[in-house]
Amino acid sequence: MAELHPDAQRGDEVVPLVRFLSDALARVRPLPSIDVHLTQAHGHALAADVTAPGAVPAFDHSTVDGYAVRFDDIVAATPRRPVQLKVLGDVSASSWRPVRILPGTCFSVAAGAPLPTGTEAVVPTSWTDQGMATVEIGEVPKRGYGLRRAGDEVSAGQVLGRAGQQVTPHLIALFAASGVSDVHVRPEPRVVIIATGDELMDAGRMSQPGQIVDVDSPALTAAAAEAGAHAFRIGICDDEPEALRSVLDDQTLRSDLVITTGGTGLGPGDMVRRTFGRDGAVDFATVSIFPSSTLGFGTIGPEEIPIICLPGEPGAALIAFEAFARPIIRRLAGVEPVFRQQVKAHLLETVSSPAGLREFRPADVQERRGGGYTVAPLSGGPYTLSGLAVASGLMVLGEKVTNAPAGSTVDVLLFDRRR
Structure with missing residues (x-):
């Protein structure tokens, strides 16, 4: 029998992560394309195929x-x-x-x-x-x-870049060499990050009883930028419905996606769920993801701006961002693929995982000299920020996996933090 999700009430349905994410992605469309000069194209996703107007080299x-x-x-x-x-x-x-x-x-x-x-x-x-x-x-x-000779590298009419491909410096060089000066791209999504909670305070001091440092909003602002967004940290919002609505009413005019952290549970202070769950603007669900808690997704405002509601615990928020929010940002940006590179890896030590939940565990991933990968879980468990800080990937253990012995093969999401 599957274990009860730690944030679920008896009788609540635990929604598979794959289903919750698929439903959300189906409601998100890439942002409308814009024309930009090559000097402004780096990092954007192409909105249409780019073909060479001329040959490369242009002459012998x-x-x-x-x-x-x-x-x-x-x-x-x-x-x-x-x-x-x-x-x-x-x-x-x-x-x-x-x-x-x-x-x-x-x-x-x-x-x-x-x-x-x-x-x-x-x-x-x-x-x-x-x-x-x-x-x-x-x-x-x-x-x-x-x-x-002329055309040795590229012939006139040849496709240089595909729609969904992210523009790199080397791709810009190829475009310029073949006579391309402007390209159709998707703009970077404007993503607003808001941390909620009366107990939160800005970084610079240590947490103490009654006060907790806001870890989520600076970390998720960086994570959103790494995913390809133009990210804005709004900061801390008190657990007050009118204050939260006021902040969101202001930010939806200048954003393509809003991400909140905290307040997704059923406790008396969980204002995010109480504010947006009752009117049906946001669907909250207990999702089969570990570590995490209830996630929310919906749209707000007359422009129907997408909103993602993540848990407040920093480790859970960062994992939920990787598994849920990051693909949505990539979809808005028009980038393909929306998911991180996934590989199979040889597990170096036995690990256990909660039944019925898809666990994302920070891990040390190494490429073997003869090909393939090895993976070892980092000490301290999935909630530790110290593990996430040095992880080179996330080991993914599916809902049906309760024990993965050393020597077995597991799925791994590879981090790419070159941006």
Whole structure:
């Protein structure tokens, strides 16, 4: 028999996390696209495929400083019997007049310079006597050495980036090289983070009886930014329905998503659930996720801005963000995939997990030299912030897993904190 979720009342349904998240994602659409210049595109998701208006390279050019030659003119060259060619002129990277190589001649070319017609190889300067009117060549490169042909890398009309792909510096370089200056992207979602609770105080002091440091809002603001959002920490809101509604009425005018922490339970001070649960604006459910508690999702305001209500306990809030809020932010941003990379890993030690709950446990994930991954749970359990701070991933133990022996294979979500 499955264990009762710690936040469920007897008789309450425990909603599978997959179902709760799927229902929420079905209600969220990517934000409308905007046109931006390449210099503003980094980090955004493409809203449409980008095709190359021109070829890359755009023209045949030299990749080295040297002499553009016909291959037949140099094929017999040796260090002892160098071939002498007449140098017809110099071609720099800024040259634009077309020129042609004649038998027994060559051109001195710079790296990046357009190739004279008839060029079959570029002999590096160091392989010659570096002559100006005539040049002696004592070594023979392979045919095609030192040159790139038009379209070698990208042909005109080729797809450079797919809708949903996140724009990276390297993708921007490819766009620019092929003649793209503006792209259609999804804007970064504006995400507002609000911590609720009369007991909360700003960071800078240690918690004491009756006062608890607000860990959630600064941590989740950073987590939302890492997920691709333009995140704003509003700060602390007292457990007062009118105060909460006033803050939200103000913030829904400038946000695409609101995230609250705390107040999702059934206690007398849980104002978030009492404020939004009764009118049906937000659906609260006991979800099969550990560690966590009741989660809420719905829309508020005339613009029907999505709102996510997370638990107040910091470890539970951060895990719930990873499992539930982060995919929704990614959906708003139009990024594919919305989930973190998931891999199979070899478990290094036996772990137990509560029945009926999907556990997300901070873990040390290592890539094996021969391929694959190993994973070990971090000490202290899933609630500890110290474990999350050094974790390289989250070990995922499904609702039916109560014991995973050492040597078994488990699912792992990999963290990527390069942003």
